Amino acid sequence: MKRLLQMLFGPRGNKTTAGELAAKFGLELRGDAKAIVTGVAPIADARPGQLAFYSTERNTTAFKILPISVLQNTKASVILLQPEQINDAPSGATLLITNTPRGNIVKILGEIYREKPRFGISYFAHVSRGVFFRKKRSVYIGQFATVERGAVLEAGVKIYPGAFIGRNVVLGPNTVVCSGAHIENATIGAECVINANAVIGKDGFGYTRQNGKNVFIPHAGRVVLGNRVSVGANSCIDRGAMTDTMVGDGTKIDNLCQIAHGVVIGQECFLASGCGLAGGVVVGDRAMLGGHVGVANGIHIGKDAEVGAKSGVFRNIPDGERWMGYPASSGTEFFRHYSWVKRNMENDKSNK
Secondary structure (H helix, E strand, O other): OHHHHHHHHOOOOOOEEHHHHHHHHOOEEEOOOOOEEOEEOOOOOOOOOEEEEOOOOOOOOOOOOOOHHHHHOOOOOEEEEOHHHHHHOOOOOEEEEOOOHHHHHHHHHHHHOOOOOOOEEOOOOEEOOOOEEOOHHHOEEOOOOEEOOOOEEOOOOEEOOOOEEOOOEEEOOOOEEOOOOEEOOEEEOOOOEEOOOOEEOOOOOOEEEEOOEEEEOOOOOOEEEOOOOEEOOOOEEOOOOOOOEEEOOOOEEOOOOEEOOOOEEOOOOEEOOOOEEOOOOEEOOOOEEOOOOEEOOOOEEOOOOEEOOOOEEOOOEOOOOEEEOOOOEEHHHHHHHHHHHHHHHHHHHHHO
């Protein structure tokens, strides 16, 4: 029953062949070049017509290598593997051989499950006069989406049903805006993905206290996203008060993150779910922030730095260091404090 439900309601791949995949991604082919591939599955669950991969690469310490028997008994028609596993593959299977199966499976997944092109503007979409299209026939705008006057849509932009694009917005080539997303006062680069219900370019949490009352500070800045930026579902990126809020090329922001006004995030960063960055924070290139990290106003996080999940950052983090804890400190300092606390707790128990 489970397999039947997957067949009926699971994602459907684009039909291709082993030979086409080998030619497209520069893989060595052994077996039938005409072997049909209709989907990708884990190697233990794969069926005829599907592609699976087996790898002994270790990209993280937590990665577990599957027993070789899983490869030997797979039912997959096409197997992506390393040269050293060729002799363990089942007879009759077509092999795609590479030194990096984990990297190539990502490309193959993108090819097989690539969404079919969408074009055209729905009759039920609201597109104001004065919207600038670079190449209108290449754009898709779904039903009940709104695009206000003055917006600029580059070639290949896709705006899904129910999204809102405001007046001062530029969407770069091939950028995708998912359902329910709300974008104002922003310049979005090429090949970005703005996921469902993300809010970009609204005013930040900027107030001053005057005569005992909280008074809002008007915002005049924008949000500027580089190319290939991904913004997760229900995440918010506030516009700057006077300077722009900026996110560099290739940075990935997970769901439910809050990026405050005037924040600057570098290139190729990772921000896991629930991160909160206060105003004026600067994050260097390739930094990685774990889930639910909170960063105080004006803090600088260096290039290639890593911050552990649930950490509270109140001090600047130098380049390349790994910090964790609340308040966050360097990894060695954190574990030294942890060991001291644990040792003293054990002593207290033994003295009772």
